[in-house]
Amino acid sequence: MRAVPRDWFLPDMRGARVLGPSSGGGQQMPLFAAMGAVCTVLDYSERQIASERMVAEREGYEIRCVRADMTRPLLFEDGEFDLIFHLVSNCYAEDVLPIWRECFCVLAPGGRLLVGLDNGFNYVVDDEERVVRGLPFNPLRDPSLIPEDELGIPTF
Incomplete structure (x- = not known):
């Protein structure tokens, strides 16, 4: 950075x-x-x-x-x-x-x-830098990609 x-x-x-x-x-x-x-x-x-x-x-x-x-x-x-x-x-x-x-x-x-x-690449890997999904990352088209907290509230 x-x-x-x-x-x-x-x-x-x-x-x-x-x-x-x-x-x-x-x-x-x-x-x-x-x-x-x-x-x-x-x-x-x-x-x-x-x-x-x-x-x-x-x-x-x-x-x-x-x-x-x-x-x-x-x-x-x-x-x-x-x-x-x-x-x-x-x-x-x-x-x-x-x-x-x-x-x-x-x-x-x-x-x-x-x-x-x-460019969306940040969403390809998790915190341990393991590949967890492909691109394009679009939570507007796939709501399962929206992270939620323990109460089920979106964290975006």
Whole structure:
């Protein structure tokens, strides 16, 4: 693993408007908030949103949390964000083109879109690096691939 080069981000994050689509859970936005950014997280999962709010309260920063599906039209203003930090959550979408179109609309001129991609190979092996399934990995077409906790709740 390598860190994202600093110059890929905005030169000054103070006051930058940052969107994290499907990035709830309190992992990335605290870092942007610590740099002075104004953060918005969008996530479909109520559990991820709750976790995001818990971290924000614990660490003492403000965050706007929006529960929505990133594959649907976003309810933000055109040009509302200076940076969109979109991790590998796009690997859960069957068609990323609508996501990219929406990002284009809500990204300010000169803004930046940073995206993590996944080729699915992470799902081929288990924690012991044994091959356990083939590709393509698509839990939308095969619900048996959705991991669940001991209560039967999906852990995605």
